[in-house]
Amino acid sequence: MTVGQFRLITAVLLLALVSFNHNASAQNTDPCSVVQMERINGGAKIWSPDGRKYLVNDLDKHGNYQIYVGTAGSDERVCISDQKIWSAPRPDRDKMQPIWHPSGRWIIVAGEKESHVGRLLPRSIRQGLLECGVWMDMYATTPDGRRWFKLRTMKGYTGPAFTPDGRKLVWAENVGPIGKSAPFAVWELDGAQFSALDDTPQLDSVFKFALDGKWFEPGNFSPNGHDLLLTSDVGLKDAKGQDQFILDTRTNKLTNLTNTPDVWDEHGLFSPDGKKITFMSSYPYRHLKNSDKILSLKSEFMIMDADGSHLQQLTHFQTKGYPEYTPGGSTAAVAWFNREGTELTATQLLSGKHFPNYNIWRIQLSGPCGNSGSSLDAAEGP
Numbered sequence: 001m002t003v004g005q006f007r008l009i010t011a012v013l014l015l016a017l018v019s020f021n022h023n024a025s026a027q028n029t030d031p032c033s034v035v036q037m038e039r040i041n042g043g044a045k046i047w048s049p050d051g052r053k054y055l056v057n058d059l060d061k062h063g064n065y066q067i068y069v070g071t072a073g074s075d076e077r078v079c080i081s082d083q084k085i086w087s088a089p090r091p092d093r094d095k096m097q098p099i100w101h102p103s104g105r106w107i108i109v110a111g112e113k114e115s116h117v118g119r120l121l122p123r124s125i126r127q128g129l130l131e132c133g134v135w136m137d138m139y140a141t142t143p144d145g146r147r148w149f150k151l152r153t154m155k156g157y158t159g160p161a162f163t164p165d166g167r168k169l170v171w172a173e174n175v176g177p178i179g180k181s182a183p184f185a186v187w188e189l190d191g192a193q194f195s196a197l198d199d200t201p202q203l204d205s206v207f208k209f210a211l212d213g214k215w216f217e218p219g220n221f222s223p224n225g226h227d228l229l230l231t232s233d234v235g236l237k238d239a240k241g242q243d244q245f246i247l248d249t250r251t252n253k254l255t256n257l258t259n260t261p262d263v264w265d266e267h268g269l270f271s272p273d274g275k276k277i278t279f280m281s282s283y284p285y286r287h288l289k290n291s292d293k294i295l296s297l298k299s300e301f302m303i304m305d306a307d308g309s310h311l312q313q314l315t316h317f318q319t320k321g322y323p324e325y326t327p328g329g330s331t332a333a334v335a336w337f338n339r340e341g342t343e344l345t346a347t348q349l350l351s352g353k354h355f356p357n358y359n360i361w362r363i364q365l366s367g368p369c370g371n372s373g374s375s376l377d378a379a380e381g382p
Contacts, residue, residue: 031367080145
């Protein structure tokens with residue numbers, strides 16, 4: 001081998017090594033790649049808009065779901081929903097689906113009705129239905145739990161979502177029973193103006209969105225103030241083929257993001273910058289028969305761009321060898337970003353003898369996946 005040939009071969013190898021390192025570095029800089037999965041105790045923390053307080057929806061010693069509020073920097077929390085207060089749900093009834101009003105002054109809560117036919121069912125079955133929003137009324141309370149207001153009496157509701165300015169609230173309301181074409185009952189998408197005149201929260205000008213479907217479940221609003229993330233069966237043969245949609249609440253235009261009628265897609269949420277969407281899906285198991293059915297559902301947490309592109313799998317609950325692998329079966333439920341967009345808090349619904357209990361996971365990402373720091377569209381009023 002001549003000196004010239006040696007130098008040529010060396011140069012080619014160096015170029016290949018540089019290219020390899022560059023590509024590896026590029027792969028490792030994906031801000032949405034998972035770097036750590038950690039199971040956490042004590043319930044999932046839902047942070048107030050200013051990040052100073054958090055709430056947790058967790059079981060009390062009697063097995064009832066209550067609302068607890070804590071302060072940043074401390075794990076101590078105070079139950080705000082277990083006292084007998086006029087206009088509040090009974091202490092021995094479940095309180096679920098808590099969300100903060102964008103002002104941080106109010107917490108919206110789904111409170112179990114005092115009496116309903118579900119009280120005759122076994123606890124595990126009743127709790128599963130309550131978690132779906134059945135037999136619930138809508139309440140507002142102060143973060144200290146001293147003042148409660150019933151906002152609306154319903155058969156049931158789910159998925160309340162505020163516009164960023166806090167002036168409009170959207171929810172799905174149960175309006176009909178379970179049927180052959182409505183396996184999850186019949187729901188409609190409603191909205192109202194939210195106000196708190198004289199420090200009294202109330203809903204005004206309640207209206208229904210004109211959408212042709214039987215199942216609706218709001219996620220949250222984009223920072224632009226009008227795009228609502230929505231789980232629905234619009235355009236599908238039944239609700240078991242749920243897709244992820246964006247509803248422009250100004251024009252009623254509905255855009256299907258996933259278009260997978262044979263895949264179960266649910267619980268979509270926008271990232272803080274509105275550019276990413278997390279959701280649960282049976283997509284990774286679409287090759288398995290019945291993976292999208294109620295009794296044999298297999299699902300994972302997914303993430304995609306707000307236009308439905310760049311789909312990525314985040315978790316592997318069904319795969320041995322991963323830290324989150326869960327023997328006995330489970331279903332991905334809801335995953336939401338922290339304010340910085342660098343991690344997710346994810347709830348995993350357990351199957352079998354552990355149903356309907358949850359595992360809570362902290363999913364650390366390699367960078368600010370959900371908060372790019374770029375300017376966002378100004379939020380618009382309702």
